[in-house]
Amino acid sequence: MNKSEATRQKILETTTWLIGQYGIEKASLSMIAHSVGIQKPSIYYYYSSKEELIDAVFAWILEGYSFEQYFQIHEYTKKNFVEKMVRDGLQLLVEETTDTQMLVVQVLNEFLIYGSRESSHNKEYRLKIKAVQEGFIDGFFRLLQKGEEFGHTDSKGLREKACVLALTLDNLSNYPLIGIQLDVSAVWRETITSVLSKKGDFT
Numbered sequence: 001m002n003k004s005e006a007t008r009q010k011i012l013e014t015t016t017w018l019i020g021q022y023g024i025e026k027a028s029l030s031m032i033a034h035s036v037g038i039q040k041p042s043i044y045y046y047y048s049s050k051e052e053l054i055d056a057v058f059a060w061i062l063e064g065y066s067f068e069q070y071f072q073i074h075e076y077t078k079k080n081f082v083e084k085m086v087r088d089g090l091q092l093l094v095e096e097t098t099d100t101q102m103l104v105v106q107v108l109n110e111f112l113i114y115g116s117r118e119s120s121h122n123k124e125y126r127l128k129i130k131a132v133q134e135g136f137i138d139g140f141f142r143l144l145q146k147g148e149e150f151g152h153t154d155s156k157g158l159r160e161k162a163c164v165l166a167l168t169l170d171n172l173s174n175y176p177l178i179g180i181q182l183d184v185s186a187v188w189r190e191t192i193t194s195v196l197s198k199k200g201d202f203t
Helices: 003-022 029-037 040-046 050-062 081-094 098-115 124-149 159-180 185-194
Strands: none
Touching: 003 029, 003 040, 003 050, 003 098, 029 040, 029 050, 050 098, 050 124, 081 124, 081 159, 081 185, 098 124, 098 159, 124 159, 159 185
């Protein structure tokens, strides 16, 4: 990474942190430049406006964050199905430090709020985050269909079960924001066990 690329990356990271701390509207270009250690006009070499910089932060945060990034359905077999679901979910939940996870959640929540305001220049933020969340529900639905083929679950309520899995992942990411620390491994495993249990199966 050359100096220019390193500076661009530092601007993105610094802006992300400042948005998490102060919000989109209060994170000024002057504040960003000061924190990066450059002059304010230098930011315009990389981004033509604050709006473009904010868009870049949003794209960077969501980059690669999709169901397919963490759950490769074609790799699931009848033998590895349950343990792979556990591992893949935990990869998403614990691959970053708690502080990084909290920052990402804070920033995404800020984009949700910002995208709903009349003054927002980009109403697409909320829609894009919604699409990502729906992608996880649809992905879990397809994964559970495969689980049904393998005999790990029955066909009843697959969409609802997919919602439970997606909601659990989302909440396990959000709870640290309000100071609740959970044993994410135990909760995630229990959720999978409950979702996959068949009617009349109490083992």
